[in-house]
Amino acid sequence: MTYKQWLATTRYGIRSFDEIDEVDSLYVMTFSTGAPLLINHIADLKSPEKKLKGAVMISAAIKAKNRLAFLAPAAQYFVPWSTVFPEEDAVRYETFSTHAAAEFYKLTKNLLDKKYRFKLPLFIAISADDDTVSAEAALKYFCSAETDTKRMVWYQHADTNKKEKLAYFDEGKGACKQNIFVREAEEIGLPDYYKSFAHTALSVPPSDPHYGVNGAYKQCKHYFEDKDFKEFEECKRAVLPSFVVGETTDSFKERYGGIKSIRRGVYNPDYETMETEIFSFIGSID
Template sequence: MFKFKINGFFILFLFFLASCAPKPSFLKESGSPSGVPSYPDLPFSQYVQDSRENIEQILRNLRFANGAKPYLGEYSAAQAAEMRGPFEHLPEKGSTGPGKGKGFLLIHGLTDSPYLMRSIADSLHQAYPNGTIRAVLLPGHGTVAGDSLNMKHTDWMAITDYGVRSFEKMERISDLYLVGFSTGTALAIRHLQNNPQRPKIKGLILISTAVKAKSGAAFLSPYLYWVKDWLDTFEERDAARYESFSVNAGAEFYLLTKNIMKSKILIDVPVLMAVSADDETIDANAARQFFCDRVTAQRRGLIWYASRHAERNIDPPCEAIKEVKLGPVDREFQGTVYRFANYAHTALSMSPADPHYGVNGKYHQCKAYDTPPDMAAFNKCQKGSAKTIFGEKDIASKAAKKELDYDYWRRGTFNPDYPRLERAIICFVDEACDLQRSLDDQ
């Protein structure tokens, strides 16, 4: 008994020491986190401008002081603020193209920013130039990771509601689609569950659908919040999103999602989903079960990015699931040869052509090797070689390394199958388009 008390005290002492250790400025609260507009009828364009100006000011003060260049790719504070901030695409002046009456609200994921929705926004804008596209910034995001320490999921729900209402006030918008990535999918689902009588909402597009966390210990995060600030901290080298992950972020995600699968409310609007069987962030089987059991609309489809592990691809079975086989390890994109192991949670929404996250992008996700002061492996991962591979975190094992024969692995930040996803999204929005045929097209 005495030994247990000593060990327990020692653990608390270590937590105390960790809390007293000096933290870099980006792991502290900025004092001006992104939030929900205090004026509910604030024009969306003003919200975009105010948010970007706030982000840029914080980044200049906390990340770019004394000539620092904190981000891979050497982005400026203004460029990073544009990447991280909310945005909108309005109908092209004089255009007679498709999209009239259509609106799209884009909702990003946890510790992400609206940049993770850029590829989809560009695809929608090109296909529907007369549509209106808006992407919100979840409160606590976009500035510095320290602002995630006290963010609340209720504020995320409030900014989602603000985005929806911004479309409801527009007479020219008759068909509104909620497009979510990861935590953004949970917000879209929760919004529809809480507001079933919003007739303008004609469909949900849910990428890396997050109805439940992958970790079985997620329910502990609201309690861990009281004794620990961070699950992981990094040097914050990504201009588009946070790399560090606070305990509070996990706790608020759990509180947001804990009742989604318990709800008896069925989703009766059309739904298009895309999920990786190998996803290491969300529970892919729970997402699949949600699609099979809770989505009742006849117009529905699930793109299931299959695993090399067959047991991950079968539960539960139902109609309207398009299984995309993994394909070869060695691939090519626009003349660039690369190696690909499997589909990561972080990859599905992004085109391989993206200038930041794509095959030839400025940012490579090498956090597995970000271990100061020894940065040799990190630098080699950044540089890459003919054996470097993209994939989900489960390929970090010794067995996977031997099987795939790689030197360094980067967590996937782009979707090699993005053209199929793009076609499916464009078809899904067009009620005259055969969705199942679109999913089957190679």
């Protein structure tokens, strides 16, 4: 499947609301790759969508975090799988094909060009620690959006690399700063074990029966390369206070590895605040 087929499916889904009389206004919410699909869809339109009023993008994938992502289109012919893990997640894939990475790169490679600047009301929630997509690219895209109605929730932590914190980026110091709501982990009353916000966490409430606080799924696959799977199994079985939750960046693993089991976050303990911001944003649109 190609990114053009992904786009065709996106167009079909959005345009299907044209035939529903009960829907007057459409706000599209995306997670991760949904963002570039929506952006490309709008950029390719010859005339504006009549019902589409705005977008909410969670963990917006404007650009891959991996600087070698540009190699994926060639690498797919030699290395079919970027990662191979046991499929234990009931909803998301665990194993990732290099072909999918190649199509993602093609989909996103020009998103910071002027052609793709967003002109509709825009909401983005992103974590500075995101280890899957570039938070910096999401910030640049947000600040370049050609709309007066935009809002961002930016999550960061005291341990966030200083080069990834909002204050490091010129965009965050300029005119768009007034539209950015910074959520510093230490200041919002998180549980002691919850250290930073992962790419996989922002869109999921703590009450979710699969991913939430009491959910059955524990994201420990970064331990899977351990040949005897000891740390992998220990991570899944761990009870407090023997584990921490966060984004599995190299710096995070260096800080806590060998001290506690590390689980990648799959739910957002600040979900209610983010949800309130989303409803407030939608309510502000004329």
